[in-house]
Amino acid sequence: MSIPLVPNLLRAHLAELAAEDKRHDGRGQFQGRDVELEINCLPRAEGSARVRMGDTIVLAGVKFQIMTPYPDRPNEGGLMCSAEVRPVAGRNWEAGPPSAESIELGRVVDRGIRESGCINTEDLCIIPGEKAWQVILDVFAISDDGNLFDAFGLAAIAALRSATVPAERFEVGEDMPLDVSKTPIMCSYHKIGGRFVYDADKREELGGDERIHITLGDDDHVHSLQKGLKGIFTAAEFAEINEQARSRCAELRDLVNNALEGE
C-alpha cells in the first residue's frame, strides 16, 4: 500500500475533536459503525460470509482440499488462512506482490483463529498418514474505508462456522458441518489525537498514530495481540481498551451466533 501524504490539517483537526471528546463522524469514543453480516453468500465456497462496517466491505470464503498429513503429525489436517487486499479495495492499494500491510493483516487474522483452537486439526484427519482435510480460508477486501482488521476477523470466523466439509464431492464419506468449537473475535483500537478510539475509519487511520488489535475467544481468553505503527501507550490505556474489547467482542459473537441460527 502506498502511504498517501497526510495533511497535517487532518491530524490537527482530529486532535482538536478528540480534545472535546468528539469524532469527525459524530461517533462516541468506543462506538463502532453499524455492522452487517451475511453468511453463505458465495455459491462456490463451502462456507462464506460478507461483512459491511460503514463503507468497509469484505468477503470470506472457505474451500477444502485433500492433503497428505505431515510425517511428524500423521493424524492431523491443516488450516491455512490467507488475506488479500487487491487494488479494487481502494486507491492506495496497489497491484503486485502482497504489501507488508496486507501480509500483517492476514497473519494477525490467522493467529486469532488458529491460536483460539477453534478448529481441532485432528478432526480433519481422514486416513492417518495418508489423507486429511486442508481447510483454506480466504479473506478478500471489496472496499477499504478503514479497520479492515476487524472486518476480516469477523468475516473469517463467520465463514468458518458456516462451512460444510464437502466429503461427497471428494468421495470420502458424507458431507458434514465443519466443527468449529469457539468464536474468536477481533477488536481494534487506534490512537487518534492522543486517545484510543474503537473502529477507526480511513480518515482516522490516516490522521492517527498506533493501533492495537485484540482477539478474544469465548470466556474472554486472549488469543492474539498486535501493536502496529509508531507510537507509545501506557498500561492503563491498554487496560481500558482491553475492558472495552470484552464487551464489544461479546456483542459481535452474538451477531455471529444469530446469523448462523437464522440459516
Next chain:
Amino acid sequence: MGGYGDVQCIDENGIRLDGRTKDEVRPVSIETGVVPVADGSARIRWGLNDCIAAVYGPMEAHPRKIQRQDRAVLDVRYNMAPFSTTDRIRPGFNRRSREISKVTAEALESVVLTELYPRSKIRVEIEIICAEAGTRCAGITAASVALAHAGIPMTDMVVSVASGKVHDIVVCDLNKEEDNYGEADLPMGILPNTGELVFLQMDGDLSPEQFQEAWDYNMEAAQIIHKEMVRALKGGDE
C-alpha cells in the same frame, strides 16, 4: 472445448440444463455503487456469475514511463477470487488473467475518450467473486457500467456476451456445462448503439452457418443486457 463427455447439455425437447431454450440469455441484474470508496463501481450477477468492477481516476500516472502525452492510459486488471470456483484458485496473476486483462483494456480503450485526460491513468479493477462461464464477458460489461458510473466520457458502453455450440446445436449465452463440454465459444464485445465490435475471440469449431447464428444470438443478447445496464445507471423500471 472438451468434447461431449457424459453430460447431456440439451434434452430432447431442446431445453438446456438451466431450463433455458437455445436462444435465451441467463438472468442478468446489475447494480452500481457497490464499492463505496471507488470513483465508480458496478456489480453484475449473470446466471451464477457474480462480478464486481471498480474504477479509480483519472489520476496521476506513475511511474512516469507509463504516461502518454496525448491520452490517458487504462490500467485494467481482471482477477478471479480464490473462492470463485469449485477448485480454489491460488492468488496471483496467471497467464489467463493477464491475457483477459489485456483484451479487456483494449476493448475499453476503444470507447473511452482517453484523449481528454493526457498523462493520466484510469484504473479499472475487475474481480470475479463467483464464476459460471463467461466471466470475461461479465467483467467487460461490469467495467463499462463502472466507467459510466464514474462519469468517464465514452462513445458507448461495451456489452460482452458469448454464444457457442453444444451437441452441434448453437446456443445463446453459454453456461458452465456448455462451456466445459461444448464444441465452440464465441465471446464478442458489442457497442449496442451501432452494432460495432471492440472485442472478439473464438475457439472451437463452427460451420459458416453456425458462426452466423452464434453471431446473431450475441447481437440480440447484447440489446437485452444493454437495457439492464441503462436501468442500473439511470434507475427506473426494468
